[in-house]
Amino acid sequence: MQAQIITIGDELLIGQVVDTNSAFMAEQLNSYGIELNEIVSVHDNAEQIISALEDALGRVDVVLLTGGLGPTNDDITKLTLCRFFSTRLVENEEVKKHISELYAYRPEVFNRLTATQWQVPENALILPNSVGSAPLMVWTIEKDGRKQWVCSMPGVPYEMEIAMREQILPYLSRQMGAQAHIVHRTVIVYGIPESKLALQIADWEKALPKSMHLAYLPKDGIVRLRLSAYSGVTDEEVEAQIQKLLPLLGDSVLATQDLPLEVLVGAELKRRRQTISTAESCTGGKLAVLLNRHAGSSEFYKGSVVAYANEVKENVLGVREQTLSEYGAVSEQTVREMAQGVKQLLQTDYAIATSGIAGPSGGTEQKPVGTVWIAVATPQKTEAQCFHFGKLRDKNTDRATLAALVKLLKILQSE
């Protein structure tokens, strides 16, 4: 089964909003064994929506639309779909009841504009939207014994996510019956540039069966190697290829699961019942956000001190005045004292500290923009390392955050 996504909204095409919906939907479709053919983003424009829809129906089995379902004048998806499917809007009592319950505590939302939300296309299947007022609409097209589906969802990311998980995918899954099995396996590699990596595993890659496909997904010094098998291949056959690959990569392998690094770190700390804290200057809290991002993080993460000003490094983390004046804030000595300081202050087993020149200004000849010191304090020792990233502020703090997590993970794995 093949799918196409059409995201609708002027805001996407003037760059005010990043389309995060498509990646979520793509990943979900993939896990259901539905291959995504293409993603198209169009304006809130009836002709463009219909043209994209016609194109898609010429190619795929399922068309998923998001966006343009709000109650205001620039939202025209519902009316456009009525035109496309030659139908009219009718009041739907169930949707009305749902919306009245949803906004029971917000009577101000009830007015004539919201009322348009319980007007639904007469010939569409309406699925419940448990968290919003825009109805989920599904049309089934049957022609020459072949079935196609058009599903329309809100563009608000969390409404769309719940709609996909709770309604659209289970519905499509029931319609599809059994499907071809897709297998993806990912190996996360650190410290080898993509081009060198490709040489290192060239013979293995060349010998892969035709039914398997390897993709290199590099980002910030990490390469995710993704091996995919689209049909008729068993999990075991894919696993056998992975087992041949691993020895070629040696200790550059960070993980053999496609999980975020902070999840791998968290799992390792939870297993040992140990805790962590961070002391952050240039990363400014990004390590903290990652470490407490997932549910259950309070089992291993206790807290952080973002020590942006030097006086905070001194007064809160206990970095010595002499260290700061003699070596500067971006130095091995300072970052070591920051890590040890936060570890003691927050009473944790491990601690990470970062201090660097994120840019765009503040660089010197000795310490150019992009210079970052990272320290990891463990129950036994403190390790520090200097990195040189680039000139871009956001990029530098992202890369420092990632480098710090990699450093910690490597230490945890080696212990």
Place this chain on the structure above:
Amino acid sequence: MQAQIITIGDELLIGQVVDTNSAFMAEQLNSYGIELNEIVSVHDNAEQIISALEDALGRVDVVLLTGGLGPTNDDITKLTLCRFFSTRLVENEEVKKHISELYAYRPEVFNRLTATQWQVPENALILPNSVGSAPLMVWTIEKDGRKQWVCSMPGVPYEMEIAMREQILPYLSRQMGAQAHIVHRTVIVYGIPESKLALQIADWEKALPKSMHLAYLPKDGIVRLRLSAYSGVTDEEVEAQIQKLLPLLGDSVLATQDLPLEVLVGAELKRRRQTISTAESCTGGKLAVLLNRHAGSSEFYKGSVVAYANEVKENVLGVREQTLSEYGAVSEQTVREMAQGVKQLLQTDYAIATSGIAGPSGGTEQKPVGTVWIAVATPQKTEAQCFHFGKLRDKNTDRATLAALVKLLKILQSE
């Protein structure tokens, strides 16, 4: 002038990567007065790339491609474009020299795979990629007195961003000459649901000239109202409409510029030469990251304590044990003491504190998941407020972060 974006990469269509490039490019095109017609994401597949390119050339003047320019086997954009433009690859000495300088300190990158990077299509204009090895390629198509351009850039976001800013857009701009002037003005509104807002300004919206278009961009309780004028309209005419709109919105207007809230907060604090710190439980450092995200933030932002564990609230921020045991960590009393504690500890003029139940677990009948207390301490007083968000962890911490910034901004604006 109209444009189309084609982003290329299997990783986009299985959801491993969010396409942030398109939003960046869209925003840049917009600022140059180039209207973006559509965004299409396709696989690393020659037939699909060519079909998307043919489609686009049937509709627009400029086609921008990103992705598929890496040195590995799954990257086929360059060869596909050679096929499309009936040309062959030739060695380019300048590109070779640039790459050898770029990797002067990383000799391991030099090997036969990287060498493919200085093979470029013979009939393309090659523009320099100052930060990476993939060349920027531009083709000009002239037919019946009409010109079209096809530009291919790397998919790595920061390489693409620099390519757009430094090369592609200046190049296109020179080709285009004078263009129609596009004006966008944005008003940021807080506290009015989209549907109510639409009613409140319906008469004004209806009376807008045909040359202007209003869009509602709601996100997390904030609505950005964007008024656009596409041709022949002066800045003054758009401004006059904005001046009519503002009185209809009263004190719901947060800003009349399309800037992130943290930038508005930072500008206000810098103007007063005052400083801020944060004490974060449920937001876990997200306020810190926003406040120090932009260059120059050290002028007003000193640091944060992420107090995830209660002992950190007590030992570092000085929240009283009795407060925690009597009222709990998610309470007005605790969040007030957190704000006052961090303000004193970090010696700042203002402080924000957050404590809430982000979920998915940890909720009770009295304090369900989504309950968040936020306090803002000012030089004069401390204000606290309780919010009830939803059931989704990520969403809750994002909304709490935003609500805290809005609360601070409102207080700063009212002083």
